[in-house]
């Protein structure tokens with residue numbers, strides 16, 4: 406909550422409420438639970454930046470500031486299951502954890518059962534081609550051809566929710582949305598762990614790296630004394646331990662074994678997990694996923710400049726889509742619906758911004774693209790620790806914001 410502008414923070418809070426109430430209303434079994442987020446800082450510099458950002462939040466929005474507590478005393482850290490070598494941590498209320506695949510699968514199944522969704526799995530779109538002379542008999546007129554190996558469909562509007570892979574279909578976005586390969590592990594909890602961890606966890610600078618992009622994140626599955634459950638789902642480790650490139654990489658079949666080894670040993674040294682914890686935990690599973698890094702740190706939502714009308718994007722959450730994607734998609738669909746009905750999509754987009762229903766910084770425009778291209782490229786931002794910009798404070802130190 407303390408590392409972004411207030412309109413973005415408000416929007417993320419709205420997303421969390423929207424997703425949580427949808428899950429509760431529909432009783433979706435996806436391991437959803439409201440749970441405070443504990444963000445831990447392992448270098449004095451990163452902790453000092455976080456403290457400054459928190460001071461700023463308290464000044465700008467005392468109401469939001471109330472949701473965040475800063476702790477650095479050993480006793481307080483111990484209560485949060487954090488080792489005393491940690492420089493400090495924040496505890497944020499209003500956060501939640503869930504199993505995204507179960508959540509998304511439920512939604513897709515529901516829409517298919519209702520007969521409102523035609524889902525074609527394992528069918529990559531190969532290209533999207535403008536139709537130069539739309540058939541005037543069709544209403545509304547098809548403006549694009551969507552080409553797949555299994556056939557072509559025509560559409561009046563095409564909305565790309567292709568995240569990291571967007572530039573495959575819109576090459577001009579190649580430097581604006583960049584794929585990044587990240588590692589995940591499902592670690593067996595140590596036998597000495599008595600209770601499920603009380604928070605989700607973020608780790609900044611755990612390997613004592615000053616690169617602000619260095620982060621790991623943890624959520625524990627429902628805990629049980631049956632050790633086939635309660636997996637510690639730990640991801641990250643790229644900056645700390647990677648031996649193969651990750652930025653610009655979209656192949657999720659590769660796993661960097663040194664990152665997996667690093668993740669296996671990361672928790673015993675950072676969290677209090679019981680009396681008899683081995684130096685390294687066992688990974689029951691390890692895999693990689695691809696997230697979409699935005700060059701200016703914000704998602705891209707809206708119609709695509711330089712293309713005929715009817716091509717839309719909603720993508721690039723820079724590893725942070727859970728509290729963004731739902732309401733970004735809702736806004737995109739509302740704007741498309743407004744235009745379909747003969748209304749003014751641009752006017753509606755501005756109304757959504759003014760009503761706090763979409764941050765202005767998320768809207769696509771030619772000006773924003775030009776401004777983003779003045780920033781260092783994503784790989785450079787990653788190497789100097791400012792990817793995601795406002796999150797770390799490092800961008801300010803380096804004079805980028």
Ligand SMILES: Cc1cc2nc3c(=O)[nH]c(=O)nc-3n(C[C@H](O)[C@H](O)[C@H](O)COP(=O)(O)OP(=O)(O)OC[C@H]3O[C@@H](n4cnc5c(N)ncnc54)[C@H](O)[C@@H]3O)c2cc1C
Pocket residue numbers: 528529530531566567568569570571573574587588589622640641693694695696719720721722723724725726727728730
């Ligand atoms: C390891 C890892 C950990 C993460 N942890 C967190 C976290 O803790 N919190 C958080 O908020 N976010 C996290 N994220 C980011 C989060 O997963 C994304 O922000 C979120 O999944 C974005 O949702 P999306 O539907 O927009 O895109 P995606 O989930 O990336 O889905 C894009 C879809 O588009 C499909 N697609 C792409 N190209 C084509 C094509 N040409 N034709 C057809 N289909 C296509 C893909 O197959 C994919 O299914 C993490 C990401 C990774 C990789």
